[in-house]
Amino acid sequence: MINSVKGKIISINGPIIKATGMDEAGMLDVVNVGKNELVGEIIKLDQGIATIQVYEDNSMMETGEEVVSFKRPLSVLLGPGLLEGIYDGLQRPLKDIANMTGCFIQPGVKTYPLDLKKKWHFIPILNKNDKVSQGIKIGYVEETELIRHFIMIPPEVKAAKIKSIVKEGDYTINDTIVVLDNDQEIKMCHYHPVRRSRPYLKKLTLKEPLITGLRIIDMFYPLAKGGTAAIPGGFGTGKTMTQHSLAKWSDADVIVYIGCGERGNEMTDVLNEFPKLIDPKTNQPLMKRTIMIANTSNMPVAAREVSIYTGITLAEYYRDMGYAVAVMADSTSRWAEALRELSGRLEEMPAEEGFPAYLPSRLAEFYERAGLINTFNNEEGSISIIGAVSPPGGDFSEPVTQHTKRFIRCFWALDKNLANARHYPAISWLDSYSEYLNEVMDEWYKIDSDYENIRTEALTILKTEEKLNQIVKLIGPESLPDNQRLILLTAEMLKKGYLQQNSFDEIDMYAVPEKQIYLLKIIIEFYNLSNKAIKKGTPLVKIKELKIIDEINRLKSTISNKEIVKFEEFLNNLRSSFENLLNIYT
């Protein structure tokens, strides 16, 4: 077998180069290009001429320089030490790059994705002569205080018996820990090609909600663990802020945050903030469950294309250990644009707006890597994908948004007008939808049997308000009857006191499901009581004078997640203040 193939560069067009003498190289092989040994990948082979996309800045590359293929696909290294890391699109630790080349990234840096010297305390689960096959857990190390990292038999290893397994002790990722009876050695780390999804036993139907702490999402447009969601919105509507919020508070075990073609400072923000944020459930810094992939907008465009795959492959690895993983991809539009740019340089026939015809199939492949699965250990693991979409001009009819909508089942549309009014999260309650409602309903019923009723009632009020506003625009609010103006008032309270959530307010930034239910119950109760009062002849003006309205609007930031009992007291206060009102007017 040949280990490497060498060729020569004959043409350069930005990050796309061609090389001759590559007859024996394979499609999608990873190659070293030129004297700086830049990383590239073969994307087309034509009679010995390979077309290669280069993942690093290839300015000043010369024709005639050498190209070397190692006959293996572009892969990531999977093993303990991934968590708390920040990588570029090719899984190179940015921290190591900074140590090697200073604060500016230089092309051609060679680093190792994981720490080779660090000793991990390995505890075996299996014994000699146990039968193993791909995906089976053989032992574990405590990777961080939050995540126990299971060492598994890598995919595509043939079923065999364990010939020897090391004792509990400290090992590096390159030490052999298991030898199989076919003499194959198993280490704590292994490579996996990024473009191939990792195998699993079978896909399951989704059932649990991914609790995010954001009221508009959890209550109105929920995402299930293993589901897919898209957040589209023009610039300034808060895509990244919403993604950050989700990365912070969603109840997944592991978070993979892919910053794809976005701002450098945003990644820095996450890097600064996450180690300081404490997970309310475990009292550990959130960084201990997070992996970051940063390929900012000024980093090479081809690596932006691959960063999405790198991220999702890392996520699959943790899924296979039986964890619920959430992947935030910010933004998939930049990834699609990278596809477009590379496709243009390959002189492919464009489809819509210059995007290649295979855009929808690539999007589908990516979103299909989400799901709830049975692992080979017969445990459940899941990947939820939340992809931000940046439509040009905020116009949702453009190709990336439209095609994404085909492959996701949860759509959180961001609204420019809400963002302009500083209504955050600026998720529109009219344009958004979720198809996961039936799947997650059971879990909510366990918390409160009223879930569906109050949710429907609130949505009806908000939708009626939209219609009433059309009329108000023609004749003014004063001409409406009291019961309709009550709808306007309640909708206003829903927006101020429920849908808006202040991510800087310590009490309001994250709401547990119980709090979400109670807050909504109180507003709906207010509506019902007012409606009754109006029917009995109380003028709306008198209801509006009630001090309790202002209190309800501020309730989200006055009663914390730990003081749920206070809501019951508040409900009683609400009822008695209406009794007093009724006593006067009836």
Added chain:
Amino acid sequence: MSRIESVGLVKIEGPLIIMEKTRPVHFDEVIKIFDDRRNEQTGKVLAVDEKHVIAQVFGYTSGLSIKNTNVEFLDTPMKIAVSRDLLGRVFNGLGEPYDGLPQIFSDDYRNINGSSINPYSREYPKDFIQTGISAIDGLTTLIRGQKLPIFSGNGLPHNILAAQIVRQAKLRYSDDKFTIVFAAMGVKHDVAQYFIENFEKSGVLSNVVMYLSLADSPSVERLITPRAALTAAEYLAFDLDMHVLVILTDMTNYCEALREVATSRGEIPSRKGYPGYLYSDLASIYERAGKIKGKNGSITQIPVLSMPNDDITNPIPDLTGYITEGQIVLDRELNQKNIYPPIAGLPSLSRLMKDGIGEGMTREDHREISSQLFSCYSKVKELRALVAIIGEEELTETDKKYLEFGLEFERKFLTQSPNEDRSIEITLDIGWQLLNILPEEELYKINRKFIDKYLKKST
């Protein structure tokens, strides 16, 4: 390596020349083009294939002939010399002296394309810059190390505003002065002159580096101008520890030059004829702002761009908005009402202000008051649309208060003279005065303790 000349071209098309490949060629290397009278022009290799080299000329291709044009390959990417002597100098769009003085004497040459800052090495910008302009300080706060563009239109006072920012920008708790790098792309002579006079007046001229590619220079030259300027800025900021304020005006002209080259190459256009890589290309300019861990200097960018037809969804402002950390949008309607600065409250935004304001940086009530002002003004806009149809009489009392608030907001908060320098405290106090017009229960975004402390005081 010896310099080799290649004689003769295959094709000339717009700013592009195509010649036969007679030797190995570097991608991105600089070339010199000589016509039959040995007049020299600069160019750059865009692509190489088996037989041909495609290059772009940063000048005029008029007069070049197929037979008598010689091309010299320089084996080097585009570089400019940097040293402390940059300060006070004026260069043309390609980074060559334009003020009659000799070349910068230095052996330190920097690639104008720069390299991307490692996100891990970035320091998150937090230092509040007081511009003395209420609409900016109060609502879209500028932070040191930020890239905050001005979205403008023809006939709007973006130059006056940019000049006012340059004159008044200062840090509150330090005496660090700003060094200014000014890059003009395709702007008129008198606009450039306006800025120069402004620098002179405020006595900072010796602290300014200028790159001028004016309206009569070849348009392709503009592709180099911002990069040369930012290379100088990076040197001043990260080698000499200076705080650099970079003004890039007008980015629309830059994008048009990019489109011109792309069209000549026959590339597949995406929106409005702009190339698909416009986003990445703009990012390679804007992302050169920021702060770096362990270095004292910083680069703050204020790009100015005119929105064609005042359309914010045009690809240039649209893609810029996706890269920069907010935007200051100028509004024609406000300008027609004679309000200066005509900063449109609602679409303007500063993404970095969240960490740069509040107690210890500006004032504890800053965040909530700005958020409240935004949502009140947004309500005013809604009401005005309503009033246009049903008249003011039909409104509720509270709504009428809102309209009054709207007028006062534009008259007292937004409006100020181009020479007026307001401290952040004054700006915030004006904000409280305005909120006082409204009933207290409307101020739901503000914490009760601030209402008690500030609202009562301002009555």
